[in-house]
Amino acid sequence: MSRRGKFTPEAIAGVRLEERVVLTGGATLGAPVLLRAFHAPVRASRASVSTLVGLAYDSFQQDFNQVRAVYLNSVQAGTASADDATAFKTYIGQRTTLLAQQVANSFLTYPSGAGKHQSNSVLPLLASKINSNDSNTGSLRTSLVSSAPASNASATTVALSTVSQDDAIEASRVNTLNAVTIVRNGYFGTSKGRH
Numbered sequence: 001m002s003r004r005g006k007f008t009p010e011a012i013a014g015v016r017l018e019e020r021v022v023l024t025g026g027a028t029l030g031a032p033v034l035l036r037a038f039h040a041p042v043r044a045s046r047a048s049v050s051t052l053v054g055l056a057y058d059s060f061q062q063d064f065n066q067v068r069a070v071y072l073n074s075v076q077a078g079t080a081s082a083d084d085a086t087a088f089k090t091y092i093g094q095r096t097t098l099l100a101q102q103v104a105n106s107f108l109t110y111p112s113g114a115g116k117h118q119s120n121s122v123l124p125l126l127a128s129k130i131n132s133n134d135s136n137t138g139s140l141r142t143s144l145v146s147s148a149p150a151s152n153a154s155a156t157t158v159a160l161s162t163v164s165q166d167d168a169i170e171a172s173r174v175n176t177l178n179a180v181t182i183v184r185n186g187y188f189g190t191s192k193g194r195h
Contacts, residue, residue, distance in 0.1 A: 050177055053103055053177060056106060061169055064144075068088070074151075075149060076155065081151055082151055085148065088148055092141060092144045092148065096140055096141040099131070103126055107122075122183050
């Protein structure tokens with residue numbers, strides 16, 4: 001009963017077993033590529049902090065675009081109210097809070113000694129550049145709220161505010177990725193006497 005060896009499937013009348021192939025993502029490879037060493041262990045690799053930050057911003061941009069489209073459709077249709085504007089600005093605050101948490105989580109996925117410098121000193125600064133409600137910080141949140149069109153805005157105002165908001169999101173993304181590079185390379189909080 002305890003026969004050791006390779007598993008050999010039995011032929012079933014009318015049923016053909018499929019070959020194992022590598023999916024190509026739509027590209028044609030010619031003949032299918034058979035998987036070799038399928039039993040080899042898969043090494044889990046961690047995504048870089050920059051990649052995780054990029055994913056957080058992509059998610060933010062997608063969510064923000066959907067909510068903004070709903071709000072701007074009602075503005076352009078003339079059906080938006082002051083309550084709609086307040087709800088949109090509240091959403092901005094909530095979603096930028098989530099973005100700040102996702103960015104912080106991107107840094108925390110690695111042990112604190114993994115880089116040249118510990119990243120915990122830059123996290124509060126990054127969070128405030130994304131989510132601060134203080135108009136003096138130039139945060140993403142204040143930029144988005146201040147450029148949100150009023151419920152009775154003209155088509156020109158809507159168009160300009162949309163471009164302004166998209167630029168603010170991209171500027172925040174670049175600022176955050178620059179901070180990731182600064183922390184990764186160990187330039188944050190160091191002085192070497194060269195200026």
